[in-house]
Amino acid sequence: MDKKKIIITGGLGFLGSAIAKNFFHKYDVVIIDKIEQTDSKVNRLTEYFDHFFYRKMDLAEMSTSDIEWLEDELTSTHLFFHFAAAVGVKSIDKDPKASIIKEYQVNMALLPMLAKNKTRTIFASTSEVYGNKEDCKEDQELSIGTPDILRWGYACNKLMTEFLIRSYDVPHTIIRLFNVTGKNQSASQGMVLPKMIQDAKEKNRIYVYNQGKQTRAFCHVDDFVNSIDSIVHSDLFHNQIVNIGNDENKISILELAYKVKELISPNAEIELKDYHEEYSNESEDIFKRSPDTTKLKQVYTPSIGIDEIILSFKDE
Numbered sequence: 001m002d003k004k005k006i007i008i009t010g011g012l013g014f015l016g017s018a019i020a021k022n023f024f025h026k027y028d029v030v031i032i033d034k035i036e037q038t039d040s041k042v043n044r045l046t047e048y049f050d051h052f053f054y055r056k057m058d059l060a061e062m063s064t065s066d067i068e069w070l071e072d073e074l075t076s077t078h079l080f081f082h083f084a085a086a087v088g089v090k091s092i093d094k095d096p097k098a099s100i101i102k103e104y105q106v107n108m109a110l111l112p113m114l115a116k117n118k119t120r121t122i123f124a125s126t127s128e129v130y131g132n133k134e135d136c137k138e139d140q141e142l143s144i145g146t147p148d149i150l151r152w153g154y155a156c157n158k159l160m161t162e163f164l165i166r167s168y169d170v171p172h173t174i175i176r177l178f179n180v181t182g183k184n185q186s187a188s189q190g191m192v193l194p195k196m197i198q199d200a201k202e203k204n205r206i207y208v209y210n211q212g213k214q215t216r217a218f219c220h221v222d223d224f225v226n227s228i229d230s231i232v233h234s235d236l237f238h239n240q241i242v243n244i245g246n247d248e249n250k251i252s253i254l255e256l257a258y259k260v261k262e263l264i265s266p267n268a269e270i271e272l273k274d275y276h277e278e279y280s281n282e283s284e285d286i287f288k289r290s291p292d293t294t295k296l297k298q299v300y301t302p303s304i305g306i307d308e309i310i311l312s313f314k315d316e
Contacts, residue, residue: 010084024051034058060105074117083124096150103157115168127178128155137292138241151283178245178291182221197313200265209275212254217290219246223302230300245291246302
């Protein structure tokens, strides 16, 4: 019997590729990404490409042939994983206007197609829609930062996409992600833990912004994949929002730095820096962020602890 087909946008990125690698034995996998298949960032996927169909395509700038191809593909698609987006504080800080405009362009092109075909969509939103809050719950009121700081446009765009998915009546599950990390995640995009570990290894120094009192809750990529698998194969969460993260791994950034020092590079120095030494005035740090995962735990409970997450980077 033929396998059902799934499409993953942003499928060469850290999260999209994790989904592809873990789902290809269950589904026929189609990857859409604007990155070249041979790019050094995605060489880790080379061994799997016999299992995927890959199409290089920018969803914000689709040609006529791209649109025709995608419309045809959607007629036989079982699940559509929408993970294409600007990723990481560094990327957004570098060109916040472009990330805002691109997301808008993608929505206007893509969502009518998904609505027309009634394609069940798993949309990767962000924990940033909660602003500065801990124990974030899916049904709480949200408050995003000021438009004077363009960095908040990323969260605003993600939230608008959530509204648009509902407005177009696209069958969906919206997942709000809390600091998913693990081996092979790039440090270049400003992800906290990969950057700390890279600096500890290469510079014998770990940088912490301000006083390091910011809190995060880190989730291993394997727990993320298992969460997705459990959500997809349950009968729950249709047309709902679900947090994905690990509430047991809440930690301050300074405490995280000391753990990286202990487990990865004991001789590394911890250095405090002003946030705006690294990021522009169009960016702003988030001081508190952790999930309430009561909903997720109806189908899956993340179990990989913070020490194991850090150690997963050790042999990179």
